[in-house]
Amino acid sequence: MTILNRRGASKEARDELQNTSKSARAVAYVALTTFVLLTIFPIWFMIRTALSTTRSLPSDPLSLAPVDFTLGALNRVLGLASSAEAIAEGGSGQSLNFFQYFANSAISTTGATISQVFFSAAAAYAFGVLRWRGRDAIFFVFLFALTVPGIFLVLPNYLLARELGLLNTLAGVMLPHMLMAPFAVFFLRQVFLGTNMSIVEAAIIDGANHVRIFFQIVVPLASAQVMTVFVLQYIAIWNDYLWPFYIGAGAEESKTLTVALGVFRSQTPQGSPDWAGLMAGSLIAALPMLLLMILFGRKIVGSIQNSGVKG
Amino acid sequence: MSQKAAALRQRKRRKTDFAPALLFMFPAILGLSIFVLAPGLRGVYLSFTEYNVFQDPKFIGLDNYERALQDPLVWNALWVTLQYVAINIGFQTVFALILAVLMHRFTRSVLIRGVLLVPFLISNVIVALVWYWLLDFNLGYVNALIDLISLDRMPFFGEDTAMPTIAMINVWRHLGYTALLIFAGLQTIPKDVYEAAQVDGAGEIRTFFGITLPLLRPVMAFILVLTVTGSFQIFETIAVTTGGGPINVTRTFSILITERAWNSYQFGYASAISILLMLILITVAIVQMRLLRGNESDLSR
Numbered sequence: 001m002t003i004l005n006r007r008g009a010s011k012e013a014r015d016e017l018q019n020t021s022k023s024a025r026a027v028a029y030v031a032l033t034t035f036v037l038l039t040i041f042p043i044w045f046m047i048r049t050a051l052s053t054t055r056s057l058p059s060d061p062l063s064l065a066p067v068d069f070t071l072g073a074l075n076r077v078l079g080l081a082s083s084a085e086a087i088a089e090g091g092s093g094q095s096l097n098f099f100q101y102f103a104n105s106a107i108s109t110t111g112a113t114i115s116q117v118f119f120s121a122a123a124a125y126a127f128g129v130l131r132w133r134g135r136d137a138i139f140f141v142f143l144f145a146l147t148v149p150g151i152f153l154v155l156p157n158y159l160l161a162r163e164l165g166l167l168n169t170l171a172g173v174m175l176p177h178m179l180m181a182p183f184a185v186f187f188l189r190q191v192f193l194g195t196n197m198s199i200v201e202a203a204i205i206d207g208a209n210h211v212r213i214f215f216q217i218v219v220p221l222a223s224a225q226v227m228t229v230f231v232l233q234y235i236a237i238w239n240d241y242l243w244p245f246y247i248g249a250g251a252e253e254s255k256t257l258t259v260a261l262g263v264f265r266s267q268t269p270q271g272s273p274d275w276a277g278l279m280a281g282s283l284i285a286a287l288p289m290l291l292l293m294i295l296f297g298r299k300i301v302g303s304i305q306n307s308g309v310k311g
Numbered sequence: 312m313s314q315k316a317a318a319l320r321q322r323k324r325r326k327t328d329f330a331p332a333l334l335f336m337f338p339a340i341l342g343l344s345i346f347v348l349a350p351g352l353r354g355v356y357l358s359f360t361e362y363n364v365f366q367d368p369k370f371i372g373l374d375n376y377e378r379a380l381q382d383p384l385v386w387n388a389l390w391v392t393l394q395y396v397a398i399n400i401g402f403q404t405v406f407a408l409i410l411a412v413l414m415h416r417f418t419r420s421v422l423i424r425g426v427l428l429v430p431f432l433i434s435n436v437i438v439a440l441v442w443y444w445l446l447d448f449n450l451g452y453v454n455a456l457i458d459l460i461s462l463d464r465m466p467f468f469g470e471d472t473a474m475p476t477i478a479m480i481n482v483w484r485h486l487g488y489t490a491l492l493i494f495a496g497l498q499t500i501p502k503d504v505y506e507a508a509q510v511d512g513a514g515e516i517r518t519f520f521g522i523t524l525p526l527l528r529p530v531m532a533f534i535l536v537l538t539v540t541g542s543f544q545i546f547e548t549i550a551v552t553t554g555g556g557p558i559n560v561t562r563t564f565s566i567l568i569t570e571r572a573w574n575s576y577q578f579g580y581a582s583a584i585s586i587l588l589m590l591i592l593i594t595v596a597i598v599q600m601r602l603l604r605g606n607e608s609d610l611s612r
Contacts, residue, residue, distance in 0.1 A: 024515055028417045035410055039427055039487065045452060046441045061455035123339035130328035130335070138336070145347045149592055151544050151565045152585045155572055156350035156357065159364070179342025210331040239434030241547045242565075246573065258436045262551045265440055275444055282437040289432040297425040304428065304488065305495040 046286070049279035050074060057275055073276035077284065098284055100252055101260040105285070108170050108256060109238045112177035116237075117230045120184035125214050127185070128192030129200060139189065146182040150242065158246050168251035173244045177237055184229050187307065191225040192218060228303035231296060235289060257285040358583035363576040375583035384559065384567055385584060389591075391474060392563040396542045398478035403538065404531075406486055411493035412519065424494070427487030435484065435547035442480045443468075443552050470557045477548050477561060489534060496530030497523065532603035536596050543592055564588045 048066050049057070056068035079097045126132075127139045157176055166172030195218055203213050219226060241258045248254030249263060261281050265273070293300060358375055360368035379385045414424060430438060445452050446467035454464045467476045500523065508518045524531075546565035549555065555562035555570070562570075564584065572581035 025417070028413050031409070032413050032417065032423070035413075035486075036423060036426055038483070039430060042438075042441050042445060042483070043429060043433075045445060046437075049444065058450055061450055061452060062459065119338040119342065123336040126332040126336040130332045132327040132329040132332045135332070138340075141348075142339075142343065145343055147540075147593075147596075148347060148351060149540070149544055149585075149589055151546065151568055152354055152589050153347060153350050155568075155578060155582055155585065156353040157346060158572075159353070159578070160345075160350060162364070176342075176346040179346070180339035182343075182347070185339060210328070210335070214335070235432055239432075239436075241434065241436050241550070242569075245550075246569075258434050261440060262436050262547075265443075265551055266554075275447075275450065278440055279444065282440050286433045286437050289434075290429070293425060293429055293432055298421050300432075301421055301424045301428060301491065304431075305424075305491050307492075 043286075043290075046279050046282055049276055050283040052276050054274050054276040070276075073274075073280035074284070076274075076277050077281045097252065098257070098260065098281055101255050101257045102284065104170060104173075104248075104253070104255060105238060105257040106288075108174045108244075109234060112174040112237055113230060113234045115178040116181050116233060117184055117226065119178075120180045120229070121188050121219060121226060122214065123180060123185050124188035124192050125210075125218060128189040129195055129197075129213075129218055130210070139185075142180075142182050142185045146186060154242055154246065157243075161247055166247070168248055168254045170248070170254050172247045173254055173256065176243065181233060184233055187229055188222070188226065191222045195221060224299075225303075228299065228307075231292065231300055232303060232307065235292070238289065257281075261285055354582050355586065357579050358586050360579040361577075362579040364578060365576070368579065371579070375580050376587070378580065379583050379587060384562065385587070387559050388562060388564045388567045388584075391560060392543060392545070394474050395478050395545055395561075395563060396539060398475055399481055399542050399545075400535070400539055402479065403482045403485055403489055404535065406482065407489035407493055410486065410490040411497055412523065414490065414494050415497040424487075424491060428491060429487070430484045431488040433484070435481075436551050438484045439477075439480060439548040439551045442476075442483070446476065468553055468557075470560055473553050473557060473561050477545075477552065481542075481545070481548055485538070489538060492534050493527065493530065496527050496534075499530070500526045528603060532600060535603065536599050539599065540592050540596060543588065543595070 044064070048064065050073055051066035051069055051071070053068040053070050053072060060067045077098045079099060123142075127135060127142075161167055161172045161175070164172075166175065199217060199221075200213055203217060208216075239258060240256075241262065244254075244256045245259045245262065248256060249259050255263070261278070264281055265278060357368060359370060359372060361371050361374075362368035410427070444450075446454070448454060448464060448466050448468075451467075453467070457464055466472060504522055504526070505518065508522055513521060544565055545563050546569070549561045549563060549566055550569075553561045555566045565588075568581045568585050568588070571577045571584065
C-alpha cells in the first residue's frame with residue numbers, strides 16, 4: 001500500500017512542491033502548534049472542571065477558567081467535606097475516600113514495581129551476562145510471553161487469585177506483577193548484553209562472585225536504563241485497570257485509583273453526573289504521572305524514544 | 312598471552328554459569344510459570360469446558376468454539392473491533408507520521424516532545440472520563456462550541472458515533488507516543504541520503520514519499536504490529552463510557568469476554584472467545600510482518 005502511495009504522490013509532488021521552504025515552514029509551525037494545543041486543552045479542561053462548582057457548570061460551559069471557583073470538589077473526593085456540603089455543591093453525597101485509593105495505588109504500584117524490576121534485572125543478568133547452555137531457549141519463552149494478550153490471561157489468573165483467597169486484597173492486585181514482566185526482562189537483557197565483559201572477567205579473577213558483580217558492577221553501569229524500565233513499568237502499573245478491577249473492586253482496602261474512578265462514574269446518576277467531582281478524582285489520579293513528567297520529562301522522553309528502535 | 316588470561320579461557324570453556332544463572336532467574340521463571348504459562352494452559356483447557364466457578368469444570372470438547380462461531384455477538388464483536396482498529400490505527404498512524412516528521416524537521420525541543428507525550432502517561436480510564444465530559448451532549452465543551460456556531464448538537468456516544476468517538480479518543484492518547492517512536496526511527500536514517508535527494512532537487516513531499524517512508528518501513532512495521540495488537544484488545548475506554556452500548560455497537564471482544572465471564576459466569580465460553588481473539592492477533596501479526604517485510608531494511612541493500 002505504502003509503495004503505491006509513494007509512486008502516485010511523488011509524481012504530482014515533483015511539479016507542484018519544488019521549492020516550498022518558507023510557506024512549508026509556516027504550515028509546519030501552525031500544525032505543530034495545533035497538535036500541542038489539542039494535547040494540552042483536555043488536560044487543562046480537567047483541571048478547570050475540578051476547580052469548578054458542579055451546580056454552576058451549566059451556566060458557562062465555554063469558560064476556560066474554573067466556573068465559580070472552589071476547592072469543594074477536591075475536598076469532596078478526598079472525603080474532607082460533609083455529605084451536606086457535597087450535595088449542596090452538586091455532589092452525590094456518597095462517601096468517597098480517594099485518600100485510601102491513593103494509598104492503595106501508591107503502595108501496590110511502588111511495591112510491585114520495585115520487586116518486578118529487581119527480579120527482572122536478576123533474570124536479565126542470567127540471560128545477558130552469564131553463559132550457559134539453553135540460555136537462548138529459555139529466554140525465548142520470555143519473548144513468547146511478551147506476545148500473549150492480557151485479556152487472555154486475566155480469566156485464569158482471576159480464578160487462581162480466587163482459589164488463593166486473594167480476591168479483594170492488595171496482595172492479589174500486586175502479585176502477578178511482582179516476580180517479573182516479560183518486557184522488563186527483555187529490555188534489561190538487551191542492556192546487559194552491552195556490558196563491558198572485560199570488567200566482569202577482571203572481577204571474577206579478583207575472586208568476586210556473581211552476586212557482587214551484579215550489584216556492584218553490572219547494575220550500577222546500567223543504572224540509567226534500569227531507572228528507565230522502572231519509570232515505564234511504574235506508569236503502566238499505576239494506570240492498569242482491567243486486572244485491579246476484577247481483583248480488587250470489591251473492597252475499599254484493595255480499590256486502586258483507576259478502579260475507584262471507573263466505579264465512581266458508573267454509580268453517578270445518568271442525568272446529572274458530578275462532573276467537578278469526577279474531574280477532581282481524575283486530577284488526583286493523574287497528578288503523580290504529571291509530576292513524574294515534570295521531574296523526569298527529559299528522561300522519560302529519551303527512554304520511550306529508545307525503547308522501540310534499539311530493542 | 313598472559314597465564315592468567317589463558318587459565319580464564321580454559322575455565323570458561325569447561326565451566327558454564329548454569330548454577331548462578333539458576334539462582335538469578337529463579338524468581339522470574341517462577342513468576343512466568345505461575346502467572347503466564349500455567350494460566351495460559353489453564354485458559355486453553357477451560358475453553359473446552361463448561362465452567363461457572365461454583366461447580367467443577369465439565370469437559371465438553373469443541374462445543375464452546377462451535378457455539379462461538381454461531382454466536383451473533385461474537386461476529387458483532389469481530390465487526391465492531393475491526394471498526395475500532397481501522398479508525399484508531401488509520402488516524403493514529405497518519406497523524407503520528409506527520410507529527411514525527413514535523414518534529415524531526417522543525418524542532419529539537421524536548422519540551423514539545425514531552426508535552427505531546429503527557430496523554431500517554433495518563434491512564435486510559437482518566438482519558439476516557441475527561442473526553443466523556445468534553446463530549447457530553449448537554450454540558451460538554453465541544454457541544455457548547457457546536458451550539459455557538461448554531462449547528463445541531465452532536466450525540467458523540469450515539470449508535471452511529473460511539474465507535475468513531477472512542478477510537479479517536481485513543482488516537483489522542485497514543486499520538487504522542489507513536490510519534491515519538493517514529494521520530495526515533497527517523498533519526499536512524501543517515502543524513503547523506505537526504506543530502507543526495509536535495510542535490511537531485513527533490514522537494515519536501517517527494518523526499519518524504521520517496522526516501523523517508525520506504526526507509527522507515529522496518530520501524531513502521533514494528534510500531535504497527537505493536538499498536539494493532541494493542542488496539543484489538545480495547546477495553547478500558549469502552550468499559551467506563553458506553554459499556555458496550557448503545558445496543559451492541561461498542562461491544563468489542565474484550566467487553567464481550569469480560570461480560571461472559573463475570574456477568575454470566577461462563578468462564579469456559581469466555582476462554583474460548585479469548586483464544587479466538589488470540590488466534591486472530593497472531594494471524595494479523597504474521598500477515599503484517601510479511602506484508603511490510605518488517606525484518607528487512609532497505610538501508611542494507
